[in-house]
Amino acid sequence: MKAYEKLKHSIRYWLLRKLPTCQQTVEKISESMDRELTLRERINLKLHIWICAWCQWYLEHLEIIRETARAKGAESPDLESVRPTLSAEARERIRRKLAGQA
Amino acid sequence: MSQAQLTPDMSSPNPGRWLDEHGDYLFKYASFRLRDDNAAEDAVQETFLAALKAYEKFEGRGSERTWLVGILKHKIIDHFRKIEREAPIGEGFDEGPEHAEFFERADEWAGHWNADRAPSEWHATPAELIERSDFWKVFSDCLSPLPQRTASAFTLREVDGLKSEEICEILSISVNNLWVMLHRARLHLRNCLEINWFKQPEQ
Numbered sequence: 001m002k003a004y005e006k007l008k009h010s011i012r013y014w015l016l017r018k019l020p021t022c023q024q025t026v027e028k029i030s031e032s033m034d035r036e037l038t039l040r041e042r043i044n045l046k047l048h049i050w051i052c053a054w055c056q057w058y059l060e061h062l063e064i065i066r067e068t069a070r071a072k073g074a075e076s077p078d079l080e081s082v083r084p085t086l087s088a089e090a091r092e093r094i095r096r097k098l099a100g101q102a
Numbered sequence: 103m104s105q106a107q108l109t110p111d112m113s114s115p116n117p118g119r120w121l122d123e124h125g126d127y128l129f130k131y132a133s134f135r136l137r138d139d140n141a142a143e144d145a146v147q148e149t150f151l152a153a154l155k156a157y158e159k160f161e162g163r164g165s166e167r168t169w170l171v172g173i174l175k176h177k178i179i180d181h182f183r184k185i186e187r188e189a190p191i192g193e194g195f196d197e198g199p200e201h202a203e204f205f206e207r208a209d210e211w212a213g214h215w216n217a218d219r220a221p222s223e224w225h226a227t228p229a230e231l232i233e234r235s236d237f238w239k240v241f242s243d244c245l246s247p248l249p250q251r252t253a254s255a256f257t258l259r260e261v262d263g264l265k266s267e268e269i270c271e272i273l274s275i276s277v278n279n280l281w282v283m284l285h286r287a288r289l290h291l292r293n294c295l296e297i298n299w300f301k302q303p304e305q
Contacts (some may be wrong), residue, residue: 021213023205034259052214057221060136061292066260068228072134072238073261084133085126089265090143094125098117098150 012051019048022055029059033066116155117150123246124167128174135178135257137242145177148242152177175262178271182254186274197279198252201293221292224300226285237299244294255280256287 020028025048028041037045049056086094128149132142151175152190153160160169204219206212215221231237251273258264258272270277 016214016289021205021216023202023213026289027285030288031281034281034284046245054215054220055248056221059291060220061224061296062288064224064226065226065229065288065292065295067259068231069241070263071228071232073263075232084130084139085192086129086146087139088140090129090146091121091125094143094147095118095121098121098154099145101117101154 015047015051020044022048022052025049025052025055027053027060029062033062115154117186119153120150120166120170121243124170127167128170131171132174132178134238134242135261136181137245137253141181145170145174145181148177148180149174176264182258185254188270189250191275191279195279196249196252197283198248199290200286201289204289205294219293222301224296226300240295240299241291244291244298245287248290251275252283252287255283256291259284 006040019025025045028037031037032041032045051057122258125146128146129142131145133139136142136145149170153170156173160166204216205214207214207216245256248256255269255273255275258269264272266277266280269275270280273280275283
């Protein structure tokens with residue numbers, strides 16, 4: 001088992017040296033959310049994420065941000081609004097403007 | 103009480119009632135996307151004015167609020183376009199912070215995450231986050247230091263889910279510009295949310 005762990009460790013470090021860096025990888029992670037990556041880019045990304053927990057979290061976080069922001073953006077239009085609300089001044093200004101048009 | 107008093111008169115528009123019933127909702131919708139109260143107020147006003155002109159097309163079909171939100175979406179995009187026209191892309195166009203310091207290391211692993219700036223595990227689901235109004239305050243504060251164009255691109259993509267080509271057309275940018283801007287926005291926002299929300303002891 002010890003030999004296996006040692007082998008895994010060496011493979012990991014060998015791969016990290018061969019693959020694009022974290023800085024280059026996070027750029028590809030972002031692009032993967034906006035376009036189809038090439039086969040080579042996809043393989044490099046998968047391998048990098050396989051051996052790098054930081055970049056794996058980075059991808060997860062971008063997905064959480066997207067899912068949360070889109071859910072917020074799609075909140076039902078019938079949902080009662082809480083805050084923020086129109087200020088009294090803005091409300092009055094709009095009311096006057098509308099009264100002039102109606 | 104006569105029938106006329108019981109049912110609202112749908113044959114003619116009633117902008118005063120629109121303002122009372124939908125004004126705050128529309129303002130909330132616009133200010134989440136524009137992050138500028140004055141611009142959001144203008145967008146709401148423009149929406150009601152356009153709704154008055156287009157009232158015959160609505161004719162009381164479907165939900166009034168959905169109809170108004172549909173108009174507001176266009177007004178918000180018009181606002182993003184207007185910013186573009188007023189400040190066209192020139193030399194030295196700022197796409198946002200590069201945050202190269204996240205990958206600075208003194209050892210042989212330069213270009214990989216600096217352990218002090220690297221991501222850590224987040225313990226939250228989108229369903230929980232969406233309910234927390236204090237999270238959205240942090241979210242909005244984290245977007246504010248970004249250049250306006252970068253923040254707009256991020257909102258159109260991640261909040262409204264527009265396609266890359268549509269965003270490029272609205273903001274008059276190339277698709278390569280867009281990818282750089284989105285990458286910088288995500289790099290910055292992820293880090294800012296981690297520091298100001300996920301790593302806070304009360305979360």
